[in-house]
Amino acid sequence: MKTKTIYKIEFKILLNIFLIFISSILSMGVLFALWKIFLILFVNNSPDDKDAIFMLRSHINFTYVKYTIWIIILIIYLHVFMYKKIKYFVEVDQFMNDITTGNLDKKIPENENHLLGKLAKNMNTIIEKLNKSMEEERLAEQTKYDLITNVSHDLRTPLTSILGYLDLVDKDYYKDEIQLRYYVNIAYEKSKRLNVLINDLFEYTITKNSTLILKKEEVNLIELLNQLYLEFRIQFKNLNMECRTFFSEDKLFINGDAIKLARAFENLINNGIRYGKQSKYIDIVTRKENSIGIIEIINYGEPIPAVDLPFIFDRFYRAEKSRSTSTGGSGLGLAITKNIINLHKGEISIESNYEKTTFIIKLPLINNSSLYYCNKL
Numbered sequence: 024m025k026t027k028t029i030y031k032i033e034f035k036i037l038l039n040i041f042l043i044f045i046s047s048i049l050s051m052g053v054l055f056a057l058w059k060i061f062l063i064l065f066v067n068n069s070p071d072d073k074d075a076i077f078m079l080r081s082h083i084n085f086t087y088v089k090y091t092i093w094i095i096i097l098i099i100y101l102h103v104f105m106y107k108k109i110k111y112f113v114e115v116d117q118f119m120n121d122i123t124t125g126n127l128d129k130k131i132p133e134n135e136n137h138l139l140g141k142l143a144k145n146m147n148t149i150i151e152k153l154n155k156s157m158e159e160e161r162l163a164e165q166t167k168y169d170l171i172t173n174v175s176h177d178l179r180t181p182l183t184s185i186l187g188y189l190d191l192v193d194k195d196y197y198k199d200e201i202q203l204r205y206y207v208n209i210a211y212e213k214s215k216r217l218n219v220l221i222n223d224l225f226e227y228t229i230t231k232n233s234t235l236i237l238k239k240e241e242v243n244l245i246e247l248l249n250q251l252y253l254e255f256r257i258q259f260k261n262l263n264m265e266c267r268t269f270f271s272e273d274k275l276f277i278n279g280d281a282i283k284l285a286r287a288f289e290n291l292i293n294n295g296i297r298y299g300k301q302s303k304y305i306d307i308v309t310r311k312e313n314s315i316g317i318i319e320i321i322n323y324g325e326p327i328p329a330v331d332l333p334f335i336f337d338r339f340y341r342a343e344k345s346r347s348t349s350t351g352g353s354g355l356g357l358a359i360t361k362n363i364i365n366l367h368k369g370e371i372s373i374e375s376n377y378e379k380t381t382f383i384i385k386l387p388l389i390n391n392s393s394l395y396y397c398n399k400l
Contacts, residue, residue: 115143122150178220181213188213223355230283230362237280237366241389244275244284244316248307251288255296262300266292268307275309275316276389279367287363290356291320291382298380299324311388318384327375335373336361 121129130147188206197203229235252268259266295305299322306321327335336357364371369386 119146122146178217181217181220184213185210185217220355223359226286227355227359227362230359230366235366237283239278239280242277242279242281242284244277244318244386245270245273245309247281247285248288248309248318251285251292252307255292258296259305262296263303264296264300264305265303266305266307269309271310275311277316277367277386278389279386283363284367287360287384288318288320290360291384294356294382295320295322295324295380298322301325314388316386316388318386320382320384321379323379326377327373327380329375332373332375336371 118129130150188210191197192203192206192210197206248268248270252266255266292305292307299305302323304323306319308319308321310317310319361371364384364386367386369384371385372383374381374383
């Protein structure tokens with residue numbers, strides 16, 4: 024392939040040299056003809072204008088003149104042709120100079136018929152990839168900055184409370200054992216929240232890594248969801264809530280990491296409990312479309328504003344702009360869920376209206392069978 028390309032380039036170079044050579048020869052021929060006409064008109068002495076014209080006609084072969092005109096036209100054409108070629112060389116050179124100075128906003132004009140056309144196309148591809156790489160690097164730096172800012176904020180709040188109450192205990196600023204236990208209990212609860220945040224942050228960092236090796240195996244999503252359904256049973260009962268499952272199949276097999284997937288679905292169920300307490304139900308629905316398994320986790324709490332929906336899976340993003348921790352979340356649960364689904368080559372989206380909020384997960388299947396059944400908790 025490389026040899027063929029080299030031959031093409033060499034051929035084009037030789038062709039251009041040949042055209043320049045022919046153009047030079049023709050130019051010399053025309054100059055010679057013009058010189059001969061000049062001698063006849065101005066050097067040879069003639070009695071009058073009529074004799075000069077007669078002498079000119081007698082010396083000029085009009086067939087030769089006709090060919091001379093065609094040659095002149097050809098020379099003009101070759102000049103225009105070579106001008107375009109040279110102009111393109113100049114344009115490419117100018118763009119290359121701009122690129123070397125760091126101006127990557129321009130694109131080299133591509134001319135497939137020119138010797139440098141292929142080079143220009145390749146350079147544009149390189150510039151495009153370089154711009155994309157620089158933008159990704161900029162976003163990565165911004166992400167790191169935002170992450171540090173958010174982590175600092177969320178760690179400082181509970182840590183300040185812990186230190187404050189433990190300082191009261193250390194200085195014996197309490198009236199009795201009841202107040203002492205009260206201070207210790209607050210510090211303990213804040214410590215648990217701090218532990219949740221640190222664990223979530225660690226898990227988010229791990230799942231964000233696209234090179235993470237999953238412990239993949241054949242996983243039946245229906246069995247996995249049924250297991251979670253049973254694990255949350257007591258929690259739903261204590262909250263006076265009801266979980267309903269509507270499974271379109273008894274088997275939806277995927278090739279995935281069962282532990283990571285369980286974590287993703289747990290986050291969505293916990294999210295439904297956290298923001299749907301005022302309603303009675305949380306629904307888990309499955310269905311199959313071609314080779315895709317679809318899982319919907321639905322809560323009937325307050326709707327998420329449309330302006331917040333595009334950012335709901337961003338880390339530390341909360342629909343409540345006060346960044347309140349009263350809901351108990353770290354702000355990383357949905358971001359972790361999205362990372363896990365992405366690692367399984369799946370998709371996750373959200374729909375929310377005044378009736379319900381639905382998280383929709385799509386995962387590629389490897390096997391399934393059909394049998395509809397419904398469970399209630």
